[in-house]
Amino acid sequence: MKGLKMAQNSFIDFLGNRRSVTAKKMARGNINRDHLRQILSVGIRVPDHGALKPWRLVVITGAKRKQIDEEVIFPEFIKANPHASAENHSMEKTRLQRADVVIAVISSPVQHKSIPKWEMQLSAGAVCTTLLYAAQSLDYAAQWLTEWYSYNQEMLKTLGGEPGREQIAGFIYIGEKVTAPMERTRPNFETIVSYL
Numbered sequence: 157m158k159g160l161k162m163a164q165n166s167f168i169d170f171l172g173n174r175r176s177v178t179a180k181k182m183a184r185g186n187i188n189r190d191h192l193r194q195i196l197s198v199g200i201r202v203p204d205h206g207a208l209k210p211w212r213l214v215v216i217t218g219a220k221r222k223q224i225d226e227e228v229i230f231p232e233f234i235k236a237n238p239h240a241s242a243e244n245h246s247m248e249k250t251r252l253q254r255a256d257v258v259i260a261v262i263s264s265p266v267q268h269k270s271i272p273k274w275e276m277q278l279s280a281g282a283v284c285t286t287l288l289y290a291a292q293s294l295d296y297a298a299q300w301l302t303e304w305y306s307y308n309q310e311m312l313k314t315l316g317g318e319p320g321r322e323q324i325a326g327f328i329y330i331g332e333k334v335t336a337p338m339e340r341t342r343p344n345f346e347t348i349v350s351y352l
């Protein structure tokens with residue numbers, strides 16, 4: 157019982173102190189594959205009304221990151237921004253290569269007689285958050301990003317998604333910490349929270 161209480165205390169402390177390390181600031185690093193399996197397993201253990209499992213994960217790692225950067229993200233960027241700078245070119249060619257592992261979370265709602273699509277999409281958000289926190293709990297640098305390519309239909313198709321029905325809820329970038337992240341501004345408790 158005491159052990160359980162200590163674990164609970166450290167979990168609440170973790171939630172009160174954790175923070176994201178931006179993809180820009182993380183080192184690509186090397187994510188232990190047992191850790192990755194653990195992160196993915198707990199990431200799909202989330203609240204989900206009706207147990208519909210209205211989400212899927214696509215893990216992008218190894219050579220696939222470069223391939224998608226060069227064959228999907230960069231060409232789609234150039235299509236929309238033909239006059240972009242050389243600096244933009246190099247950024248768009250290496251987006252996914254900022255991390256060792258990038259997990260795409262696909263929101264995949266199903267038809268249901270009473271459970272609204274909105275709740276299925278919220279559950280996909282819960283998957284993103286849980287993946288993020290799981291990676292951070294193992295002391296990895298991690299960030300939830302959408303950036304522009306989450307809304308790109310070619311990107312969705314590359315991930316096996318079905319445009320019109322499925323959407324990318326986010327990409328969870330996981331790498332290694334180089335320096336401890338600075339705390340960001342946090343919401344004012346009194347502004348956000350009210351009691352009735």
Ligand SMILES: Cc1cc2nc3c(=O)[nH]c(=O)nc-3n(C[C@H](O)[C@H](O)[C@H](O)COP(=O)(O)O)c2cc1C
Pocket residue numbers: 174175176177178299300301302303304325326340
């Ligand atoms: C749905 C969603 C999409 C996000 N997309 C981006 C993004 O494209 N670019 C960005 O800089 N931050 C984005 N963020 C914000 C960061 O991931 C993160 O919230 C911020 O760095 C601080 O998070 P922390 O509370 O974990 O420290 C997004 C957050 C959410 C919830």
